Amino acid sequence: MSLIVMKFGGSSVGDAERMKRVANRIVERKREGHQCVVVVSAMGDTTDDLIDLTKQICTVPPTAREMDMLLSTGEQVSVALLSMAIHSLGCSAVSFTGWQAGMYTEAVHGKARITDMKPDRVKKALADDKIVIVAGFQGMTEEGEITTLGRGGSDTTAVALAAGIGADVCEIFTDVDGVYSTDPRIVKCARKLNEITYDEMLELANLGAAVLHPRAVEYAKNYNVSLVVRSSFNHNEGTHVKEEAAMEQGIVVRGIAYDKNVARISILGVEEKPGQLAKVFGALASEQIDVDIIVQSGVAGGRADFSFTISLNDLDKALTTIEGLRATVGFREVTSETNLVKVSIVGAGMVSTPGVAAKMFAAISDLGISILMVSTSEIKTSCVIENGRLNEVVQALHTAYGLDTDSTVFVGGPSERR
Structure with a gap:
């Protein structure tokens, strides 16, 4: 008998029929002799619907605290309904909110990080032979304030729980069969990866691949959690995320990711x-704004220019923050661009293979597309380009690195985001 954590996203429990199908799958595992802890997201578009309600009601932006109070209710609906569905199938189940399950976070609303796990109630319920259903995406501060973990936070909940209770495996159920070499909605002949390293998966997740949240992968790596990504629509074998993965002959680049949520800010004429x-x-860090690629231009007349990329969602807050520094930093002008996308190649074999980045630059150049910014590490290279021809670039890179397959992949449904 093994202890399994299973995570199901919003589209997997999007309506009553899907909820019942998930319940059947969980009960099937239980009757095979496994102990099961299940992490669930809000149903379908519940979170977006709640956000839309605030726009109809509020004449001023709501506080981050109250938004967390509101958004955390979506998962509570899911866990209660799923527990009821499992009871209807003749198995005993109990549902917990994130804080009831012992999920403690820092005091940051909207995208809190987990600071501690105290899963005593989860362990007791397992000892009582119950299936445990836990609300993803949410936690509580030491002071008792409800927090949410941000988009993709249910993945992190699942991995943190797996680490906290010593699970044998954490299975992330999504709308595709596993991790693919790129988005199969763009490249129909993308290949499913049987295995991928934590480091490769972390890079892909950070660079825009939506199949797993970066914090979840980071947690899995730090606590050596056995992680499997698989489809909630079938029983096919998924992708195993692990410390070391077998390398396919001749495949140096394992995946191609893209991120449309990119803005570039340029600060011109900064006093040197x-x-x-x-x-x-x-100042940007104090506002919880993550900065990605940074490029500084040459110095002229005692002044310099530099540019950097951030999440498009943070653009307005970043511009306001920078404008507040005008008197202390001393700059001539601030500009911003939004019609951008970051395309990245990732592979553990890149570090020992010359010419990998050059091939990327050539493939993009052959399409007549200019590269605006470049960032590299041992296992990835990223290029910022204009957004208009993204699909062409991804397809060209996929072919250039020998990742195309002869078959067309199955795409199950809308992408899971929670």
């Missing part, structure tokens, strides 16, 4: 003196 960058990026 020590500490300027620290002031700018320190």
Whole structure:
């Protein structure tokens, strides 16, 4: 008998019929002799519907605290209904909110990080031979404030629980059969990966691949959680995310990711003196704004220009923050661009293979597309380009690195985001 954590996203429990299908799958596992802990997201578009309600009701933006109070209710509906469905099938189940399950977070609303796990009630319920259903995406501070973990937070809940209770495996059920070499909605001949390393998966997730949340992968790597990504629509074998993965002959690049949620800010004519960058990026960090690619231009007349990319969602807040530094930093102008996308190649074999980045630059250049910014690490290269021809670029790169297959992949449904 093994202890399994199973996570189902919003589209997997999007209506009553899907909820019952998930319940059947869980009960099937239980009757095979496994102990089961299940993490569930809000049903379908519940979260978006709740956000739309706030726009209809509020004349001023709601506080982050109240948004967490509101959005956390979506998962509570899911866990209660799923527990009822399992009871209807003759198995005993109990549902917990994130805080009842012992999920403690930092005091940041909207995208809190998990700081501690105290899953005593989960362990007791398992000892009582119950199936445990836990609300994903949410936690509680030490002071008792409800928090949410941000988009993709249910993945993180599942992996943290798996680590906290010592599960044998954590299975993330989604709308495709596993992790693919790229988005199969763009490249129909994308290949499913049987295995991928934590580091490769973490890069792909950070770079825009929506199949797993980066924090979940980071947690899995840090606590050596056995992680499997598989489809909730069939019983096919999924993708195993692990410390080391077998390398396919001749395949150096394992995946191609893209991120449309990109904005570029340029700060022009910055006074050239020590500490300027620290002031700018320190202020952005204090506003919980993550900065990605940074490029500084040459110095002329005692002034320099530099550009960086951030999430498009943070653009307005970032511009306001930077404008507040005008007196202390001293710059001439701030500009921003939004019609951008970041395309990235990832592979553990890149570090020992010359010419990988050059092939990427050539493939993009052959399409007559300009590369605006570049970022590299040992296992990835990213290029920022204009958004209009994204699909062409992804397809060209997929072919250039020998990732095309002879078959067309199955895509099950809308992408899971929670």
